[in-house]
Structure formats: structure tokens, C-alpha cells
Amino acid sequence: HSALTQPASVSGSLGQSITISCTGTSSDVGSYILVSWYQQHPGKAPKLIIYEGNKRPSGVSNRFSASKSANTASLTISGLQAEDEADYYCCSYAGTRTFVVFGGGTNLAVL
């Protein structure tokens, strides 16, 4: 059981946009700006694509964007490309007791 809830899978066609949701609670996503997103290709280490809720690290495509409303964070990928096919994980700071929680991950299929 993961602390943050993500859909197990989403799919979209080349060029389309998709959104992945990440639902937490008032103890994590709802209380902190420290929400991040990671992309992981099979057999590879995760890669940071969004931090502090909606900021992109240098080198990450502006096709990736994120937002938050109440206890739910969302990742949007626009102009889907074949290389976007991967697993995506959300993550949130959860206070000094729990510290960090991850979502269960979402597999993105690009059709």
C-alpha cells in the first residue's frame, strides 16, 4: 500500500497530452510545496522531472508541467513522444515523522 495514490496506467497517442494524478492527504501533498515527480525507464534509475510542485530541472523538456490542488498533485505531459513511455512516480515531503512518501507509480503507454 503506497501512501500516495496514482493510477496504475495511462495511455495517449503521439502528440496528445495526458495527465497523471497523485492523491495524498493533508499530512503530505496538501501541506507542503515539496512535491516532486520522477520518470523511470525500464532498467534505469529514476530521473527528476519536477520539483517544488511545478519547477523543472535544467534540461527537462517544457512539455512536462505540474500543478497541485488541495491534496492532489498532477503531472501533465504535452505533445507526447515515444520516449515519454516510462513509469512516473510522485513524491511528497510528509513532515518529520514520516518524512517522505512515494506514489505507487503510473505506467505511461504512448500509442
Added chain:
Amino acid sequence: EVQLVESGGGLVQPGGSLRLSCAVSGFAFSSYGMSWVRQAPGKGLEWVSSISDSGDRTYYADSVKGRLTISRDNSKNTLYLQMNGLRVEDTAVYYCAQGGGIYGSGSFQHWGQGTLVTVYS
């Protein structure tokens, strides 16, 4: 170039011990909090532990508290994870990561390639 290189993984029986290391280069190690994150085969990411830049504050997931110990040697630019009392459910790829929690803007900014720990009975 930022590099994090884990080592020390392997096969161990339940109740056994392992010590993972993560050698870091390309950034000022002593200025960053660091973390361990694991991924069981075919499963999602699970945060394991984090440590402050000076090493005076540590944090653990409930699933590993009392069995795994995070530490660091800033003179050697190396992060450690001492794993005692290992269980079958600790089987996973263990990643070393820069940041995490309240560190690194709350994100894991750079990751190592991971080292596999297999606990078999």
C-alpha cells in the same frame, strides 16, 4: 559531472548483514542531505532513509527502523547504509540519491545506478 556510484550489494540469508556504500563526485557532498531509496523487483519506489549534510539528523521508514542505519563520511565523499537483520522483503535495488525530504528542495535531484540486494531463504 555529478556521479553517485553504489556498491556492496549481493546475496545474503535472512538475518544477515550487508553494508552499502555510495561514492559521490561532482558536487559538494558535505553541503547536501542524502538518501537511500529502494525498489523491489517489479515494484515501485520506496523511501528508506535520509541524513542531513552534517550527519547529525537521520530519518527512517518504519519498515527499516532499528535494522538499517544510514551514515556518511564527508571526508571520503561517501554515504553508507548498514543493513542488519535482513528480511526477504528487503530484497530490492537500492539507490543512493542526493537530497530528499526537506533536503535538495524536497526532491531527489541525482541518483546512482543502484545496487541489488537479494535476501534469500
